[in-house]
Amino acid sequence: MRGRKKTYKILSFALLTAVVVTLCGAAFLSVKVALDTETHVVYQHVDARTIIDAAEKTAGKSGVIRKGRYYAVSGIIDTKNKNNKKLTLKAFSTTAKVISCSASDEEAANAISALNTGDKVTVYGKLDIDLLKKISLEIDHIEKTDIEAVNDSIYSMRTKLAMDIRDMPERELADGKVSYRIPKDWEAVEHDIVDEELGAMEGYQYKLNEIGRKSEYAESFFVCYFDTDSFVAENDRGNKKLIEEAILKDILKTDELKKFPARNVTTYYGAKYKYYQDTYRKLSGDKYQAEFVFQELDDGGILVYLYIYNTQHTKESARDEIMLTMRLAET
Amino acid sequence: MLSGFDKRTVELQNNSNMPLIDLDKAIDRAKWGADGSNEADSVASLNEASESISANGTSGGAESGLMKEEKEFIIKVRGKTICLNGTDLRDSEELRKRLTAEYKKGDTAQVKDDYADADTYREVLEVLKKLAETEGLVYSGDYVER
Numbered sequence: 001m002r003g004r005k006k007t008y009k010i011l012s013f014a015l016l017t018a019v020v021v022t023l024c025g026a027a028f029l030s031v032k033v034a035l036d037t038e039t040h041v042v043y044q045h046v047d048a049r050t051i052i053d054a055a056e057k058t059a060g061k062s063g064v065i066r067k068g069r070y071y072a073v074s075g076i077i078d079t080k081n082k083n084n085k086k087l088t089l090k091a092f093s094t095t096a097k098v099i100s101c102s103a104s105d106e107e108a109a110n111a112i113s114a115l116n117t118g119d120k121v122t123v124y125g126k127l128d129i130d131l132l133k134k135i136s137l138e139i140d141h142i143e144k145t146d147i148e149a150v151n152d153s154i155y156s157m158r159t160k161l162a163m164d165i166r167d168m169p170e171r172e173l174a175d176g177k178v179s180y181r182i183p184k185d186w187e188a189v190e191h192d193i194v195d196e197e198l199g200a201m202e203g204y205q206y207k208l209n210e211i212g213r214k215s216e217y218a219e220s221f222f223v224c225y226f227d228t229d230s231f232v233a234e235n236d237r238g239n240k241k242l243i244e245e246a247i248l249k250d251i252l253k254t255d256e257l258k259k260f261p262a263r264n265v266t267t268y269y270g271a272k273y274k275y276y277q278d279t280y281r282k283l284s285g286d287k288y289q290a291e292f293v294f295q296e297l298d299d300g301g302i303l304v305y306l307y308i309y310n311t312q313h314t315k316e317s318a319r320d321e322i323m324l325t326m327r328l329a330e331t
Numbered sequence: 332m333l334s335g336f337d338k339r340t341v342e343l344q345n346n347s348n349m350p351l352i353d354l355d356k357a358i359d360r361a362k363w364g365a366d367g368s369n370e371a372d373s374v375a376s377l378n379e380a381s382e383s384i385s386a387n388g389t390s391g392g393a394e395s396g397l398m399k400e401e402k403e404f405i406i407k408v409r410g411k412t413i414c415l416n417g418t419d420l421r422d423s424e425e426l427r428k429r430l431t432a433e434y435k436k437g438d439t440a441q442v443k444d445d446y447a448d449a450d451t452y453r454e455v456l457e458v459l460k461k462l463a464e465t466e467g468l469v470y471s472g473d474y475v476e477r
Contacts, residue, residue: 191360193352197349197353197356198349198352198353198356198357198360199349199350199351199352199353199357200345200347200349200350200351201351201352203352205352205357205361207360207361209361210361216405217417218357218358218361219361220357220358220361222352222357224351224352226351230344231343231344231345231351232341232343232344233341233342233344236341236342239339239341242339242340242341243341245340245341246340246341246342246343247343247351250343250345250350250351251350251351251352251354252354253350253354280354280358282354282355282358282359283355285417285418286358286417287417288358290354306352308354308357308358308361310417312414312419
C-alpha cells in the first residue's frame with residue numbers, strides 16, 4: 001500500500017514537472033520577434049513538375065527542393081474533394097504523380113470552393129515528402145494563374161513582394177564564407193561599416209527608411225560577420241553565448257542585458273537563430289527597438305543581423321525585404 | 332540550471348577605438364539629410380522653406396537653412412497624435428509651449444500629414460501661424476486646405 005502511494009507521489013511529481021517544463025517552453029517560444037521566420041514566410045516559386053521530379057530523385061532531402069520548406073507551386077487542379085478541403089495538383093506536362101494539397105484554414109477552403117478541376121493555379125504552402133515519396137502541401141494560399149512556365153529563381157512573400165534572385169545583387173562577407181542577396185534598391189542605401197567608420201565589425205548597414213523616403217526616423221538593417229578569431233582570445237572562443245553577450249554589450253553600450261537568447265529558432269530553411277531584443281535610447285532621447293539575430297557558423301564566426309527601428313514611426317516596414325535577405329543568405 | 336550561476340564574461344579584443352557598430356552614429360546618419368547622400372533632398376527642403384508660408388513676409392527660410400546651428404522642427408500629425416521630432420505630445424498646447432521655448436531665430440518647421448485628424452491638423456497649423464506672426468517662424472508641409 002505504502003509502495004503504491006510512493007509510486008503515485010513520484011508520478012504526480014513527474015507529471016507536475018512535465019507541465020511546468022511545457023509551460024516554460026511555451027512561454028519561451030511565445031516571445032514575439034519582428035523578424036519572425038515562422039510568420040513571415042518566404043516562398044520559392046516552382047512548377048509542380050519540379051517538385052514531383054525532385055521527390056523522385058532526392059525525396060526532398062537535398063537540392064533545390066527540400067521537404068519542410070515553403071513553395072509557391074504552379075500546376076493544374078486534377079481533383080478536389082466535395083468539402084473543398086483537399087485537392088490534387090498535377091504538372092502542366094504529363095506526369096504519373098500528383099501533389100496532394102490540403103487547406104490549412106477556412107480562408108484556403110473558401111478559395112478552393114471557387115476553383116474547378118482543370119484550373120491553372122498557384123498553391124502556396126509547406127512541402128512534405130514522406131518515406132513513400134508521397135508529396136503533400138499544406139495550403140496557406142491558393143490563387144488562379146495563367147502562367148505555365150515558372151522560374152525557380154523567384155521568391156515571394158505570398159502575393160506580396162516577388163523578387164527574382166537574378167536581379168538581386170550579391171554580397172560576400174568573410175572572404176566568401178557568407179554570401180547573401182539584397183533587393184536592388186538597397187544598393188543606394190548601403191554603407192560599409194568598417195570603411196565608413198561606423199564600427200569595427202565587417203559588414204553593411206542598409207538605411208531602409210531612405211528608400212522612397214518612408215520615414216525621417218531611422219530604420220536600418222545590418223548584416224555583419226563577427227570574426228571570433230580576431231575579437232576573442234583563444235581560451236574564450238568555446239562559449240558562444242558569452243561571446244554573443246559581449247557583442248550585445250559592446251553595441252548597446254550596456255552591462256545589463258535582458259534575457260538572452262530571447263528566442264531560439266531552427267528555421268524551416270535550416271538556419272539556427274538566437275534572438276535578442278532591447279530598447280536603444282540615444283542621448284538625444286530618441287528611442288529605437290533593436291533586434292539582434294545571431295547565427296553561429298561552422299568556422300567559429302558568427303553572422304550577426306541587427307534590425308533597428310522606431311516602433312511608433314516605422315510605418316511602412318521593410319521587414320519583408322529583410323526576411324527575404326535572411327532567407328537567401330548562404331553560409 | 333548551472334548556467335544561472337555562471338558569471339563569467341568574455342572581453343572582446345577590439346584594438347580600434349570604435350565599438351563593433353556605433354549605433355549612435357549609424358542612426359544619426361540614417362536620418363534624412365544627415366550625410367551627403369541626401370544632398371538633393373536637403374536642397375529641395377531648403378527650396379521648400381524659401382517658398383513656405385511666412386506671415387510676416389520675411390524670406391529668412393533659405394538663408395537660415397544654410398546655417399548649421401539652426402534646426403528644423405519635424406511635426407508629424409498621425410490621427411489625433413502630434414509628434415515633435417520623434418516625441419509624442421499631449422496636445423497642440425504642448426506643441427506651442429515646446430516650440431516657443433525651443434525656437435531660435437532662423438529655425439524652421441515642417442509639418443507632415445500622416446493620416447492626420449483634420450481638427451488636430453488645423454490646431455497645429457494655428458500654432459505655427461501664430462509663431463510665424465510673432466516670432467517669424469518659417470514653416471512648410473504637405474498640408475491641404477480642409
